[in-house]
Amino acid sequence: MQDIPDAQRGQVIGLARTALIVSQGIGVLAAGTAADHWQPALVVAAAGVLGVAFAAGAARGYQRAQHAGQPGKP
Numbered sequence: 001m002q003d004i005p006d007a008q009r010g011q012v013i014g015l016a017r018t019a020l021i022v023s024q025g026i027g028v029l030a031a032g033t034a035a036d037h038w039q040p041a042l043v044v045a046a047a048g049v050l051g052v053a054f055a056a057g058a059a060r061g062y063q064r065a066q067h068a069g070q071p072g073k074p
Contacts, residue, residue: 034043
C-alpha cells in the first residue's frame with residue numbers, strides 16, 4: 001500500500017475488495033458443485049486443507065517481502 005500514490009489508493013482498495021467478493025462467490029459456487037458430486041464432508045475437508053495451504057503460502061510471501069529490503073536476511 002505504501003507504494004501506491006495517495007490519489008489512487010482508494011481505487012486500488014476498491015478493486016481488491018471487488019476481487020475478494022468475486023472470488024468468494026466463485027468459491028461458494030465451486031464448493032456447491034463439488035458437494036453435488038462428492039460427499040459434502042469431503043468437500044468441506046478439502047476446502048479446509050486448501051485454505052491452510054493458501055494461507056501458508058501467503059504468509060511465506062509476506063515474510064519474503066518483509067525481508068527483501070533488509071541486507072543479510074534470506
